[in-house]
Amino acid sequence: MRKIEHIGIAVKDLKTSNALFKRLLGSEHYKEEEVAGEGVNTSFFQVGETKIELLEASREDSPISKFIEKKSEGIHHIAFDVEDIHAEVLRLKAAGFEILNETPKDGADNKLVVFLHPRSTNGMLVELCQNKNN
Numbered sequence: 590m591r592k593i594e595h596i597g598i599a600v601k602d603l604k605t606s607n608a609l610f611k612r613l614l615g616s617e618h619y620k621e622e623e624v625a626g627e628g629v630n631t632s633f634f635q636v637g638e639t640k641i642e643l644l645e646a647s648r649e650d651s652p653i654s655k656f657i658e659k660k661s662e663g664i665h666h667i668a669f670d671v672e673d674i675h676a677e678v679l680r681l682k683a684a685g686f687e688i689l690n691e692t693p694k695d696g697a698d699n700k701l702v703v704f705l706h707p708r709s710t711n712g713m714l715v716e717l718c719q720n721k722n723n
């Protein structure tokens with residue numbers, strides 16, 4: 590794992606939280622993107638070498654609406670940048686982690702993504718992501 594690619598924050602309303610994070614970070618988000626497969630609208634802020642990803646539910650059965658209903662707005666996942674996502678899936682599976690999708694799926698920002706179940710990672714939802722141009 591090369592670095593923390595982004596930290597995902599579940600929010601109720603992207604517009605409101607874009608304004609809040611602009612006040613917090615002192616810079617504008619640099620893009621918004623819908624990821625239909627995940628049921629999310631995202632926005633991204635660059636923070637040095639890493640990013641903050643704000644996530645708003647784009648449909649009722651989105652993982653984000655469930656998360657906010659059960660817990661609250663807040664940190665939803667940590668995403669690690671990996672060079673070879675297939676190799677990392679094999680390594681983590683052999684190490685006993687529960688992989689939610691062994692076949693990488695499309696994420697935001699031109700990435701392939703895989704999630705690990707929080708019950709196998711001390712309650713923290715982990716995302717692996719590999720740039721598609723790698």
Ligand SMILES: C[C@@H](C(=O)O)C(=O)SCCNC(=O)CCNC(=O)[C@H](O)C(C)(C)COP(=O)(O)OP(=O)(O)OC[C@H]1O[C@@H](n2cnc3c(N)ncnc32)[C@H](O)[C@@H]1OP(=O)(O)O
Nearest residue numbers: 597624627652655656665689696697702704707712713714
């Ligand atoms: C766009 C992309 C990108 O960056 O490119 C993204 O990030 S997309 C980001 C959105 N996509 C995803 O999150 C996809 C991966 N997530 C999932 O498959 C799901 O949300 C699961 C993590 C498997 C949870 O789904 P499930 O239906 O089981 O929900 P549930 O509410 O019954 O939760 C089962 C248990 O997991 C816990 N749980 C649920 N979500 C959690 C989270 N984000 N962090 C920590 N724990 C979490 C619940 O509290 C519960 O614990 P207890 O059992 O103790 O009560």
Ligand SMILES: [Co+2]
Nearest residue numbers: 597642668716
């Ligand atoms: Co993410």
